[in-house]
Amino acid sequence: MDIVEFEPEQYAFTFGGRPPQLRVEPGTAVTLTTEDCFSGRVRSVDDLPSRVCDLSTMNPVTGPIEVIGAEPGDLLAVHFAAITPTRDWAMSSTFPHFGALTTSHQTPMLHPALEERVWRYDVDVAAGTVTYHARASEFDVVLPLDPMHGTVGVAPAGGEVISTLTPAAHGGNLDTPELRAGTTLYLPVNVPGAMLSLGDGHCRQGESEICGVAVEAAMRTTIVVDVVPGAAPDWPRLENDDFLITTGAVRGLTDANRIAQYELIGWLADLTGLDRLDALQLVSQTGLAPVGNMVDTNFTMIGKLPVSVLGGRRPYDGVHARLRAAAGQLAG
Amino acid sequence: MDIVEFEPEQYAFTFGGRPPQLRVEPGTAVTLTTEDCFSGRVRSVDDLPSRVCDLSTMNPVTGPIEVIGAEPGDLLAVHFAAITPTRDWAMSSTFPHFGALTTSHQTPMLHPALEERVWRYDVDVAAGTVTYHARASEFDVVLPLDPMHGTVGVAPAGGEVISTLTPAAHGGNLDTPELRAGTTLYLPVNVPGAMLSLGDGHCRQGESEICGVAVEAAMRTTIVVDVVPGAAPDWPRLENDDFLITTGAVRGLTDANRIAQYELIGWLADLTGLDRLDALQLVSQTGLAPVGNMVDTNFTMIGKLPVSVLGGRRPYDGVHARLRAAAGQLAG
Amino acid sequence: MDIVEFEPEQYAFTFGGRPPQLRVEPGTAVTLTTEDCFSGRVRSVDDLPSRVCDLSTMNPVTGPIEVIGAEPGDLLAVHFAAITPTRDWAMSSTFPHFGALTTSHQTPMLHPALEERVWRYDVDVAAGTVTYHARASEFDVVLPLDPMHGTVGVAPAGGEVISTLTPAAHGGNLDTPELRAGTTLYLPVNVPGAMLSLGDGHCRQGESEICGVAVEAAMRTTIVVDVVPGAAPDWPRLENDDFLITTGAVRGLTDANRIAQYELIGWLADLTGLDRLDALQLVSQTGLAPVGNMVDTNFTMIGKLPVSVLGGRRPYDGVHARLRAAAGQLAG
Amino acid sequence: MDIVEFEPEQYAFTFGGRPPQLRVEPGTAVTLTTEDCFSGRVRSVDDLPSRVCDLSTMNPVTGPIEVIGAEPGDLLAVHFAAITPTRDWAMSSTFPHFGALTTSHQTPMLHPALEERVWRYDVDVAAGTVTYHARASEFDVVLPLDPMHGTVGVAPAGGEVISTLTPAAHGGNLDTPELRAGTTLYLPVNVPGAMLSLGDGHCRQGESEICGVAVEAAMRTTIVVDVVPGAAPDWPRLENDDFLITTGAVRGLTDANRIAQYELIGWLADLTGLDRLDALQLVSQTGLAPVGNMVDTNFTMIGKLPVSVLGGRRPYDGVHARLRAAAGQLAG
Structure with a gap:
């Protein structure tokens, strides 16, 4: 299988409302680059985001990519074959009026904003580590590198155009560490060609992303895309x-x-023929429920069901296994 | 170390408001039994809880146990050495107007109640399994046994007496799978003697417990208790x-x-000397955030921080390691 | 009708768990006094509540009053005939970690607490006014006096004992301005005698009580109590x-x-014979929905339905009109 | 003052993303018509919305109207001079998976959808009444006519295009009964010309709009628009x-x-020079807090502060009084 290389000439800041930057057939592998959520403008601990960035440059995404033949009602499968930081550093920060534990636009409190502070992490791809350095005291921690994309989505339904800061039914800024290499993401197709975009790479992220910002990094990423008709x-x-x-x-x-648990129940019922109540029971005892983020304009919860309860069944005619195998051949 | 055996003569249905049933010194190991959340009245799939139980018999706890010398402001450490189901079956069910995905007393909807249905699991302690059987179709799944207690707490502050159905600052019906053997629970002491009670054993439980009921079982449980002065x-x-x-x-x-993430930040800061903002940053990238339950009168979220970020530091002068070692000797 | 005078010798700080301080027959009028939420300890703008009060003296209530013959499942009707401030001043304040727009125990943020500040209002009962004085600038506003009780409730069900700071199904700290003279409050009876307590008088209060504290005053209050069997x-x-x-x-x-809107629908349906969906429709177009408080341990929402839609029907055999008439004769 | 008549040739279903249909100078009065939220397709109780409508025809708005010279950062003032139903009937309904007390897309429950039912109201503009007829029993209620617009907004910031079903910072589907004649609405200008659209007339609406649908009607409406520079x-x-x-x-x-209460505090402080804490105190005792809607994609809360506390001060250089006076002359 060939890989299409895609280097964006400019970035998008919305899902929807933009012409395709690349057109690919289903089954294509694409290697592309993404810039970090700061558009690469925060490079040292002195680069306060509120000074060097503005809202119009926050959270750039690469795309949209038109997947030829994808039609509304179809499912777009995006398998992540590899996600690799392109620099030996990555940045995080607080940001005034942003985060889970601070006064914000949508949860206003009468307190002044928290201090804005920037952290610079060392990234060592070969060693598989990312190193935290405290700012106010001497304290370093070497953490496992666990690259993921915070923002992946398609053009929304209903003619809407949605900021890349928002997660919703079209995907977008989901901000879950589950979106790492080896994983297949399934999105609904709302417009012809789906119009896939992605960005917001994180070297790693806790569940909740409570300060509002992960370990933000530019990435070089390989995906394989496919379409399952009528399965949105x-x-x-x-x-x-x-x-x-x-x-x-x-x-x-x-x-x-x-939503996340209801979706698990429906998915399990569809795959196994269990009725809703029997599926509710099985999910109640085996489902996991980690937070994705609670800082964006919408919060993200994740539901996880071990495939061991499925008795060998897999969704969408095994598209995940097929794309994973294709991705494996790329690596080879 | 000796083990005190404690077989309750009657159960409690509140935290607070009851005289102690047992008095022990700090450092004591206690082996006790607990009944399941149905007071053992649901034994077959035909025993609908709403018929065989009433609210006055839901969620019995064993206790209270007075820990001699524990004073308000102290921390009570409860190490779980072993939690073992006492029967070869366990029960789960739906319950009208109860659960995360149904009209309930506190989230009322105009729908009639969901169907009430009971599931009976086979428990095999030796094999470490618990087996699910669907009710409306032929579908069985063998699941790992992972015993835990849903309800552990002390007498509340302020003279309150709180139903065992409620989780809050005094502990109570926290309903998190983290409360398994090998774990130490830390509770605030609000009244002299702490007045510890526990029950609501689960053979296993998903994160969220969305149907409202886990795999409920009577347990034989060994705990070791200790007191850390002034550390509530x-x-x-x-x-x-x-x-x-x-x-x-x-x-x-x-x-x-x-609350859970704020608590992680404060705990990390206290242990490491990091200032709050540096602790916020580190928790943001390394903290986990699974749901405990979202069905009880209060919901429970869990925050988890890997001890690997602590550089060898451990809280409360290492009481967990000490109790774990003591528990190990019991087993020996 | 005679009026029983009741001057409390000591106050209660919980609902439930206390012997009756007064016993009355249904139909009795009682004139009693209540202390303010600070136990009368905040008397000047220099009396910071966190210094002069502690949690064990916050929100005293007068009672409990046993209503003879009231049985679990009955409805207790409490008509407020008169609520009159007993002093020519009243107090309000902020309180650290308390309020709708500040970091709090249950909505923690990483900010330091808001400044604690006290306001002293002038109360003129004859003129029907209460006067606000700004603290940081010269700005006074004369406001209408609109006396109410923030906290009225009965002993809870299930043997619980609940702090007077909490509103719930037993009543308690509902903190709604609707609880003024001329109004009848209906509470469920959970224990023999109902065990009614009340306090937390406010000279007036906005909807939400966002700073956490109303215009707090000691009151002299006349109520008439009655029981409707089986109507809890x-x-x-x-x-x-x-x-x-x-x-x-x-x-x-x-x-x-x-809950509040669901209750309106059920109440309307019960009174008119409308089915649930027709009642939903009528409430959707005529119901009001003001906030009571969003600062207490539970928040309170209020649903209001104009009696003009009832076609002359009134609930509970007209107990409100009957008690209101009785109250009118008292005044005469 | 002249009135511009505007009869839309087609309707919009988003805020943003459309060219202006009309261009007016600040200070202009416009009389326009709006269609009801069903695009006029629900005309009898047999016209179930889910059958005769689809999402692409829900909630049409008239516009956008470009206000010449309005620039990002300005405030657009929209005074409602008159809102008059154009038909002698109006419609309401339940709608599957929509409403505050039913399983929905965003609050999913395992119940089947509520029954879909339509109500047809008689509208008598001269008498000022709108009459409810129950469907499942004989029960009619004559209610006061209280016309309002549920949906009024401008083009959003950041290039977003937002469905008319959503309320947010740009206005949109706020669904509050406060938006009646005699009221001035203030919106932020996000794009040159502001791009004002409005629709979704209601003959009346309860606070919360719990079934999801008000008494929906086509309207003939007169507005006067103005711009306050830099006051968004x-x-x-x-x-x-x-x-x-x-x-x-x-x-x-x-x-x-x-948000609503925080906004009241800031507005009061700006107008009076009170510091934030003194403003918090005054709003706490005088502010009102009714629900707008709790059924749309976002919920709307309303904060109300009586102007009597302002000591004669009025915002935005008295633009409301000025537009109200201009509207009065139109009527003359």
């Missing part, structure tokens, strides 16, 4: 070798979790 | 060999997660 | 000459509003 | 002769109320 999910789904994974992205973790 | 946490905490674990238990997963 | 509501209800009023008290205004 | 509010605001009114529109009434 209501909400983005993921699959890896061990888990079926659902997402719910609305404001309020309670409702986000309702 | 604001919210229940746990520790095992790999993680510091915090809890937040209020209604609404968003606020529950705020 | 699920949640506290109120009635005045113009509105049926429901309450929902849980954390999260969304669920609290679900 | 963060969230939509309203003003009438008696109240300053704020809005907060996010999912979750708790955060929506935080």
Whole structure:
């Protein structure tokens, strides 16, 4: 299988509303680069994001990529074959009025904003590490590198054009560490060609991303895309070798979790023929429920069901295994 | 070390408001039994809980146990040495107006209640399995046995007496799978003697417990208790060999997660000397955030921080390691 | 009708768990006094609550009053005939870690607490005014006096003992301005004698009580109590000459509003014979939904339905009109 | 003052992303017509919305209207001079998976959808009434006509294009009964010309709009528009002769109320010179907090402050009084 190389000439800041930058057939592998969420403008601990960035340059994505033949109602499968940081550093920060534990635009408090502070991490791809350095004291921690994309999505339904800062039914800024290499993301196709975009690479991220910013990095990423006709999910789904994974992205973790767990139940029922109540029972005892983020304009909850309960069944005619195998051949 | 055996003559249905049933010194190991959340009345799939139980018999706990010398402001450490189902079956069910995905007393909808249905699991302690059987179709799944206690707590502050159905700052019905053997639970002492009670054993439980009921079982459990003077946490905490674990238990997963993550930040800062912002950053990139339950009167979120980021530091003068070692000798 | 005078010798700080301080027959009028939420300790702008009060003296209530013959499952009707401030001043304040727009125990943020500040209002009962004085600048506003009780409730069900700071199904700290003279409050009876307590008088209060504290005052209050057998509501209800009023008290205004509106629908359906969907429609177009408080341990939403839609029907055999008439004779 | 008549040739279903249909100078009065939220397709109780409508025809708006010279950062003032139903009937309904008390896309439950039912109201503009007829029993209620617009907004910031079903910072589907004649709405200008659109007339609506649908009607409406340079509010605001009114529109009434009350505090402080804490105190005792809607993709809370506390001060150089006077001359 050939790999299409795609180097973006400019970035997008919305899902929807933009002409395709690349057109590929289903089954194509694409290696592309993405810039970090700061558009690469935060490079030292003195580069305060609120000074060097503005909202119009936050969270650039590469794309959109038109997948030829994808039609509304289809499912777009995006397998992540590899995600590799392109620099030996990565940045994180606080940001005024942003985060889970601070006054914000949508959860305002009468406090002044938290201090804005920047952290610079050392990235060692060969060693598989990313190193934290405290700012106010001497304290370093070497952490495992665990690259992922925070933002992957398609053009929304209904003619909407949505900021790359928002996660929703079209994907977008889901900000879950589950979106790492080896995983297949399933998105609904809302417009002809799907119009896939991605960016917001993280060297790693905790569940919740509470300060609002992960270990942000430019990435070189290889994906393989495919289309499953008529199988559009209501909400983005993921699959890896061990888990079926659902997402719910609305404001309020309670409702986000309702969506993610409800999606697990429906998915399990569809695959196994269990009725809804029997599926509810099995998910209640085996489902996992980690937070994705609780800082974006919508919050993301993740539902995970071990594939071991499926008795060998796999969704979408085994597209994940097929794309994973294709990706393996690329690496070879 | 000796083990005190404690067989309850009657069960309690509240935290607070009851005289001690047992008095032990700090450092004591106690082996006790607990009944399941149905008071053992649901034994077959025909025993609908709403018919065979009433609210006055739901969620019995064994206790309270007075820990001699424990004073308000102290921390009570409860190490779980062993949790073993006492029967070769366990029960789960739906329950009308109860659960995360149904109309309920506190999230009322105009729908009639979901169907009430009971599932009976086979428990094989030697094999370490618990087996699910679907009710409406032929479908069985053998699952790993992973015993835990859903409800462990002390007498509340302020003279309150709280139902065993509620999780809050005093512990109670936290319903997190983290409360398994090998783990130490830290609770605040609010009244002299702490007045520890526990029950609600689960053979296993998913994160969220969305149907409202886990795989419920009577247990034979060994704990070792200890007291750390003046170290009462604001919210229940746990520790095992790999993680510091915090809890937040209020209604609404968003606020529950705020509490759990805020607690992680404070705990990390206290242990390492990091300032709050540096601790926020490190938790943002390394913290985990699974749901405990979203069905009880309060919901429970869990925060987890890998001890690998602590550079060898451990909280409360290493009480977890000490109790774990003591528990190991018991087993020996 | 005679009026029983009741001067409390000591105050209570919980609902439940206390012997009756007064016993009265249904139909009795009682004139009693209540202390303010600070136990009268905040008397000047220099009396910071966190210094002069502690949690064990916050929100005293007068009672409990045993209503002879009231049995679990009955409805206790409490008509407020008069609520009059007993002093010519009243106090308000901020309080660290308390309020809707500040970091708090249950919605923690990484900010330091807001400044603690006290306001002293002038109360003129004859003129019907209460006067606000700004602290940091010269700015005074004369406001209408609108006395109410923030906290009225009965002993909870299930043997629970609940702090007077909490609103819930037993009533308690509902903190709604609807609880003024001329209104009848309906509470479920959970224990023999109901065990009614009340306190937390406010000279007035905005909807939400966002700083956490109203215009707090000691009151001299006359109530008339009655019992309606077997009519216990699920949640506290109120009635005045113009509105049926429901309450929902849980954390999260969304669920609290679900409860309040659901209660309106059920109440309307019960009174008119409308089916649930027709009642939903009529409430959707005529119901009101003001916030009570969003600062207490539970938040309170209020549902209001104009009695004009009832075609002359009134609930509970007209107990409100009957008690209102009795109260009118007292005044005469 | 002249009135521009504007009869739309086609409707819009988004805010943003459309060329202007009309261009007017600031100070212009415009009389326009709007279609109801069903695009006029629901005309009898047998016209189930899910059969006769689809999402692409839900909630049409008239516009956009370009206001010449309005620039990003300015405030657009829209005074409602008159709102009059154009037919002698109006429609309401339930809608599957939509509403506050039913399983929905964003609060999924395992129940089947509620029954879809349509209600047809009689509208008598001369008498000022709108009459409800129950469907499942004989029960009619004559209600006051209280016309309002549910949906009024401008093009969003950041190049976003947002469905007319959503309320947010740009206005949109706020669904509050406060948006009636005699009121001035203040919106932020995000793009040159502001691009104002409006629709979704309601003959009346309860606070919360719990079934998801008000008494929906086509309207003939007169507005007067003006621009206040540099005064863009963060969230939509309203003003009438008696109240300053704020809005907060996010999912979750708790955060929506935080926004609305926070906005009241800031507005009061700006107008009076009170510091934030003194303003918090005054709003705490005088502010009102009714729900707008809790059914749309975002929920809307309303904050209301009586102008009597302002000591004669009015915002934006008295633009409300000026536009109200201009509107009065139109009527003459």
